[in-house]
Amino acid sequence: MFGAGAMTNSIPEIRGTDLMFVIGSNTTEAHPIIAMEMKRAKKNGAKLIVADPRRIWLADIADLYMQLKPGTDVALLSAMMHVIVTEGLHDREFVDKHTTGFEDLVASVSEATPEWAEGITEVPAEDIRTAARLYATTEKAGIYYTLGITEHSHGTDNVYGLANLVLMTGHLGKENCGMNPLRGQNNVQGANDAGASPIYYAGYQRVDDPVAQAKFEAAWGTELSPTPGMNLNVMMKHMGGLIRGLFIMGEDIVLSEPNTERVEAGMNGLDFVVVQDIFLNETTRFADVVFPAACFAEKDGVFTNSDRRVQRVRKAVDAPGQARPDWQILVQLAQAVGYPMPDYQHPSEVYAEMAQLSPKFSGISHERLEDNVSGLQWPCPDPEHPGTVTMHSDGPIIGKAPFQTIAYRPSEELPNSDFPLLLSTGRTLYHYNSGTQTRRASGAVAKQPENFIEISRRDARKRGLDDGQLVRVSSRRGTVIAAINISPRMKRGCVWMPLHFPEANTNRLTNDVGDPVTQTAEFKVCAVRVQALVQAAK
Amino acid sequence: MSDLTVPILTGPTLTLTLDGEQVHAQDGETLLDVCRRAGKDVPTLCAEDRVDPMGSCRMCLVEVEGQRRLQPSCAFKVQAGQVVQTDSDKVQRHRQLLLSMYLADHELDEDDLPRERGTGNLLRQHVLNHGTGPDLPPINAPREYRMENNPYIHFDPGACVLCNLCVRYCDEVEAVSAITLAGRGAKTTIATADQKGLLDTTCEMCGGCIAVCPTGAMTEKPSLASNFQEEKVVRSTCNFCGVGCQVNLHTQDNKIVRVTSPPPGETVNDGNLCVKGRFSMEFVQHQDRLTEPLIRGKDGGLHPTSWENALKVAAEGLMAVRQKHGTDSLGFISSSRCTGEENYLLQKLSRAAFGTNNCHQCAAT
Ligand code: SF4
Ligand code: SF4
Ligand code: FES
Numbered sequence: 001m002f003g004a005g006a007m008t009n010s011i012p013e014i015r016g017t018d019l020m021f022v023i024g025s026n027t028t029e030a031h032p033i034i035a036m037e038m039k040r041a042k043k044n045g046a047k048l049i050v051a052d053p054r055r056i057w058l059a060d061i062a063d064l065y066m067q068l069k070p071g072t073d074v075a076l077l078s079a080m081m082h083v084i085v086t087e088g089l090h091d092r093e094f095v096d097k098h099t100t101g102f103e104d105l106v107a108s109v110s111e112a113t114p115e116w117a118e119g120i121t122e123v124p125a126e127d128i129r130t131a132a133r134l135y136a137t138t139e140k141a142g143i144y145y146t147l148g149i150t151e152h153s154h155g156t157d158n159v160y161g162l163a164n165l166v167l168m169t170g171h172l173g174k175e176n177c178g179m180n181p182l183r184g185q186n187n188v189q190g191a192n193d194a195g196a197s198p199i200y201y202a203g204y205q206r207v208d209d210p211v212a213q214a215k216f217e218a219a220w221g222t223e224l225s226p227t228p229g230m231n232l233n234v235m236m237k238h239m240g241g242l243i244r245g246l247f248i249m250g251e252d253i254v255l256s257e258p259n260t261e262r263v264e265a266g267m268n269g270l271d272f273v274v275v276q277d278i279f280l281n282e283t284t285r286f287a288d289v290v291f292p293a294a295c296f297a298e299k300d301g302v303f304t305n306s307d308r309r310v311q312r313v314r315k316a317v318d319a320p321g322q323a324r325p326d327w328q329i330l331v332q333l334a335q336a337v338g339y340p341m342p343d344y345q346h347p348s349e350v351y352a353e354m355a356q357l358s359p360k361f362s363g364i365s366h367e368r369l370e371d372n373v374s375g376l377q378w379p380c381p382d383p384e385h386p387g388t389v390t391m392h393s394d395g396p397i398i399g400k401a402p403f404q405t406i407a408y409r410p411s412e413e414l415p416n417s418d419f420p421l422l423l424s425t426g427r428t429l430y431h432y433n434s435g436t437q438t439r440r441a442s443g444a445v446a447k448q449p450e451n452f453i454e455i456s457r458r459d460a461r462k463r464g465l466d467d468g469q470l471v472r473v474s475s476r477r478g479t480v481i482a483a484i485n486i487s488p489r490m491k492r493g494c495v496w497m498p499l500h501f502p503e504a505n506t507n508r509l510t511n512d513v514g515d516p517v518t519q520t521a522e523f524k525v526c527a528v529r530v531q532a533l534v535q536a537a538k
Numbered sequence: 539m540s541d542l543t544v545p546i547l548t549g550p551t552l553t554l555t556l557d558g559e560q561v562h563a564q565d566g567e568t569l570l571d572v573c574r575r576a577g578k579d580v581p582t583l584c585a586e587d588r589v590d591p592m593g594s595c596r597m598c599l600v601e602v603e604g605q606r607r608l609q610p611s612c613a614f615k616v617q618a619g620q621v622v623q624t625d626s627d628k629v630q631r632h633r634q635l636l637l638s639m640y641l642a643d644h645e646l647d648e649d650d651l652p653r654e655r656g657t658g659n660l661l662r663q664h665v666l667n668h669g670t671g672p673d674l675p676p677i678n679a680p681r682e683y684r685m686e687n688n689p690y691i692h693f694d695p696g697a698c699v700l701c702n703l704c705v706r707y708c709d710e711v712e713a714v715s716a717i718t719l720a721g722r723g724a725k726t727t728i729a730t731a732d733q734k735g736l737l738d739t740t741c742e743m744c745g746g747c748i749a750v751c752p753t754g755a756m757t758e759k760p761s762l763a764s765n766f767q768e769e770k771v772v773r774s775t776c777n778f779c780g781v782g783c784q785v786n787l788h789t790q791d792n793k794i795v796r797v798t799s800p801p802p803g804e805t806v807n808d809g810n811l812c813v814k815g816r817f818s819m820e821f822v823q824h825q826d827r828l829t830e831p832l833i834r835g836k837d838g839g840l841h842p843t844s845w846e847n848a849l850k851v852a853a854e855g856l857m858a859v860r861q862k863h864g865t866d867s868l869g870f871i872s873s874s875r876c877t878g879e880e881n882y883l884l885q886k887l888s889r890a891a892f893g894t895n896n897c898h899q900c901a902a903t
Contacts, residue, residue: 011781011806032744032812039713061713068581152890187881188899194881196899202882208758208897220890229888229895235869243896245859247852249884250873253899271862279826280840289852292828292842296777297787297794297819301877303775305782309806313877316787317794317822321829322845324665326876327595330883332845333766336853339891341883350879373773374780374804383902401696 006189008076008178008391009142010177010307010377015040017176019134019141023162024073027056031182031306038144047138049131051076051123053424054454054496056488060068064131065141067491068121070424071525077129077161078408079117082109083132084168090136094170105164106407120408122491136169140176146183150472160404166447167401175390181200181499183306192302193361193378194354196217203358222339232257240269247274249326250293256284256499258510259477274328293326294319301327302345302369304378308388310364311375363387411525415493419475419527421459422494425506436518451482451506453497453530458488465532473497475528478508484530495528543587543803545571552618557625569622570598571613578624579666580631583752584701585612587802588809589710595701596636597664608632634671637664642674643724644753645696652753653697656766656788656796660752661699677724686733689744690759690817695727695748698755704728704747711810715740728755743813749799758817761788761796769795776815777875782814783807794819858894870897 014020014037028035035058042048042061050062059065068076084090085106095102114125121128135141143162154216163179171177183189195202205212208226217224235243236257241267257432267273267286275284276291284290294304298319304310327347334341344350348366355362363380364387376387415422440526453473455465465471469484473495482497490496497506510526551562563572569590571581572891582856583595593613600611603621608629611622640652640661647653652662662714674883686692704717709715716739720729730739748756769788776783788796797816802809821827831848832840843851860868870888872881881899888897 013810031779031781031809032742033783033810036711036713036810037808038589039711043710049737095821183874185780186775186777186782187876187878188780188874190878191872191874191876191881191899193884194878194888196897197600198895198898201889202885207889216889220886222890223891223893225893225895227866227895229866229870230899232871232900235871235896235898242867243869244863245856246869246871247856247887248871249880250875251871253871253900256900274852274856278821278828280825284840285878287832287840288834288855289848290828290832291801291848292830292832295822295827296877297774298820301699301879303777303782304878305775305806306780307806309782310878311674311775311782311784313777314772314774316770316774316789317792320827322831323827323829324845326880327586327883330880330887332849333852333886334883334891336849337857337891341886341891345878352883354879373784374798374806411826437753446559478695 006391007180007182007307008172009176009180010309010389011037011305011365013176013390014038014142015044017041017046017140017142019047019049021049021051021131021135021136021141021145022058022062022160023141023145023147024055025182026052026058026145026426027144027146027182028056030266034144034182034452047134049134050133051493053494055491059489062128064134066121066127066131067124067362068123069491070422070494072121072408073158073181074115074161075112075117075120076123076408077116077158077165078112079125079128080132080135080166081105081161081168081469082112083114083129084136084165085109090134091170094172094447095168098170098172098400099167099399099403101405102168104405105168108407109343112408123523128336135165139245140174141169141171142177142180143353144173144180144182146181160406163401164403164406165365173390177392181306186305187303189306189308190310191359192304196232198231201357202354203360205358207289216356219353220455228261236263236266239263245272246270247276248283248287249276249330250278252277252281252283254275254286255505255507258507260505260508261478274333276326278323292319292321292323292328293329294323298323299325299327299347300366302351302366305375308377309375310361310369310378312366315502348446399528415527417528419491421528421530423473423475423509423526424496425499425510426492426496427498451480451481451497452485453495454485454487454490455495455530456492457488458486458492459490459495459530460486463532465530470533472531473509473528473534474531475509475526477510480506480508481533482506495530543801544574546774547575552616554616554618554620556623557624563616565616565688567616567791569600569602569609569614569620571614572616572622573600573611573624579667579669580611580624581660582612583660583664583699584703586703586750588750589706591622592706595699597633597809599629599632599636601618601626601629602867629667630668631671633664633668635666637661638674640673641670643664643677644699645694653866655697655754655757655768656761656764657751657754657757657798659754665878666831688737688743688812690745691726691736691748692759692762696755697753698728699753700726701752702726702728703750707740707746707750710753712742712744712746714740714742717747734775734808743817744811745813745816746810749809758796760817763796764790769802773800774893775813778812778814778818781806783811785811787814788817793823801867856892868892868894868896870894872897872899874899 048062049064050059051066053070068522114128166179273287274289275287297316302310312456331341337469361378361383363374363385366440380387465484582598588621591613593610596610599608601623626703645653652659661695714782772787776785786798799809799811833843835841885897
């Protein structure tokens with residue numbers, strides 16, 4: 001996006017905003033603390049626009065709620081842009097000064113009328129107009145989104161669409177505005193920053209840039225490959241083919257990647273698998289070696305949160321038995337294959353090495369984090385720099401930001417007579433991702449003991465299904481058992497399931513077709529059918 | 539129990555007299571704001587920055603010239619020219635009587651002081667700092683409450699001062715209104731709407747009610763068995779979602795016994811936590827944790843081995859794949875759950891030790 005993918009603004013800025021456009025984010029469940037800030041802003045008089053196929057809790061307090069059909073975000077966003085440019089609500093000065101490609105964008109949305117979008121999204125055209133006008137004419141307006149935007153086969157287009165809205169209205173580089181992806185996991189941002197990426201070294205320096213390559217070769221004392229690697233989704237597809245061995249740290253890919261059956265077949269085709277984790281899980285079933293790791297409370301280091309804030313993680317208790325911190329194991333494995341990784345005494349030394357090689361965070365160190373209790377937000381190029389609360393206050397980082405034209409195309413897999421319901425997936429408040437941690441928490445287990453499927457009353461009645469009844473949910477890829485949860489939050493024709501239950505793994509259903517740019521899989525939309533258990537057994 | 543922050547002057551000021559001295563204040567501030575800035579020890583129970591003032595506990599009363607009755611400083615707005623006394627005889631007498639009344643209706647320890655459970659008890663501090671008036675007979679009112687059906691939150695009506703902070707937090711900050719004041723007169727207490735267990739209400743188990751309770755009437759159940767005097771506190775960052783809440787991990791005998799938030803004001807979570815950050819730490823000391831390296835045996839099962847051997851087998855196995863199928867036949871999957879340093883080292887391992895850029899974290903979004 002505007003030069004770096006991260007929240008352009010900061011979490012504490014939310015309370016001062018005048019308008020929040022929340023799309024594809026069930027904030028109250030996935031990011032409760034951010035939702036509190038939103039409630040606070042609302043209390044102070046800010047407007048709230050929510051777009052989500054599920055009537056999520058925030059929709060109840062929203063000024064405008066748009067219940068769009070899953071996978072139709074691009075149509076909605078295009079129509080909003082259409083309204084803004086045809087009514088002349090865009091910020092001409094910002095567009096001239098900081099962007100390119102506006103003419104093409106205007107042309108690309110000329111047909112995208114709210115009436116056209118209503119036909120696709122099922123959101124009333126008038127609501128789309130109202131949303132566009134409110135967003136464009138409110139000075140302090142921020143966009144907040146999460147996986148509901150990115151986990152689609154057109155996730156990149158969704159993000160471009162949002163970026164276009166931000167750029168054409170000049171809601172960038174100012175307090176309480178911006179484009180704000182809320183990260184699902186504690187250190188998604190930090191892992192990206194640190195170079196856990198097939199194309200970037202730490203600090204977003206490309207592996208195919210000879211200057212970066214030379215710098216890292218000198219620092220690490222070895223030759224490095226200039227060929228970008230495979231991303232995770234590509235690796236998953238090539239398991240057993242191009243990919244023959246995996247080293248997996250802290251991730252249960254068999255549970256959390258889409259299309260489980262295919263992942264399992266791929267894992268079986270591998271020659272050698274090493275897993276480093278804190279529990280046995282679905283993935284360790286395929287492991288040749290398992291390293292016991294320390295959890296976050298047992299080691300030192302940093303996490304970087306959604307608003308680019310680097311904060312300390314500190315050891316509070318000892319790891320159980322012989323478990324070791326992941327960083328130590330990585331060093332020992334490198335040394336075991338003959339690469340002279342230094343004997344770091346403490347993660348602060350690792351951070352120092354990374355910071356020295358990465359201008360974006362050169363100014364950050366463990367020492368400085370001791371004095372800055374609220375963390376330091378990158379960019380932070382030198383030790384005197386206070387960190388960056390709001391990005392792009394001097395215009396987009398990479399000079400002028402280009403508008404990206406987008407075009408609506410339906411999701412890859414749409415319902416038909418065999419699989420008549422649209423399934424979306426997500427997280428709940430009580431559980432977390434693969435559930436290895438929260439499924440060992442008594443409260444979460446008491447509240448949500450088993451996998452469930454949310455369905456509208458009408459769809460349930462049509463199938464003669466009762467609340468709590470066990471059903472078989474099937475897609476083209478697999479079947480799982482779940483309990484019916486009749487919910488007023490669901491739109492007709494749509495169902496929703498959480499992703500936290502290994503014994504009834506929702507990813508047996510999900511589609512692994514990827515976005516053409518990011519390869520992020522389409523977790524959010526696939527077609528399923530739901531049948532009562534007894535009936536299915538016949 | 540959370541600390542109140544000292545407000546900073548930002549705009550044009552007005553002047554008033556506080557305990558005989560001229561002080562500055564800003565329009566819209568309360569007398570309590572001014573007192574805090576001036577470093578006055580004005581005791582409070584029901585005041586808290588994150589919710590609107592209620593002025594119900596009467597602990598913070600001050601004498602304002604021209605007002606016949608003492609006024610709650612937490613709710614009383616400043617005015618230019620006011621003359622205010624925070625520690626006059628009248629205020630002191632009133633405070634001690636009030637503390638006596640609170641004591642008569644409070645659970646006491648062996649020293650006849652309000653009980654302390656590790657979450658802090660403001661009432662105890664106020665009694666120690668300001669003394670009490672006459673001894674009043676204990677009230678021992680029977681109080682109905684039924685929210686125990688939940689794994690995390692313990693409520694002890696005997697230690698409740700009915701400041702209503704928990705209810706206000708639940709309404710105003712968490713906005714789910716799971717609990718409410720219930721009953722009448724001496725039987726008044728905190729309860730759920732239909733006297734259900736908390737689990738069967740809209741409660742989201744954020745634990746905010748515990749965090750704001752001034753007396754420890756609300757406590758973390760898991761901490762009840764611990765000896766809070768021996769707790770050690772380590773500041774860290776929550777390991778669940780991407781908000782990056784700051785947490786204080788309270789430990790005892792190498793176990794996490796409770797998680798609290800650092801005070802509001804300086805952190806991204808502003809004193810708040812959600813159910814995961816505050817309560818979902820059982821996994822840390824769970825019996826299923828992996829405690830030794832394992833390797834796959836000939837029988838197909840995983841078996842314990844030494845670190846030395848596990849590292850050797852892993853290194854040889856990965857190298858054998860590389861020799862047979864080429865450098866880029868290996869993939870390295872990193873974790874958004876691990877630290878920045880670990881992610882850095884994983885890409886270094888992948889690129890420098892094994893020569894491939896096939897390295898990615900599990901959640902690139
Ligand atoms: S835990 Fe949170 S939601 Fe539940 S009663 Fe307390 S404040 Fe309300
Ligand atoms: S439980 Fe605590 S916070 Fe709630 S009313 Fe009683 S003393 Fe106040
Ligand atoms: S603190 Fe002022 S009345 Fe309670």
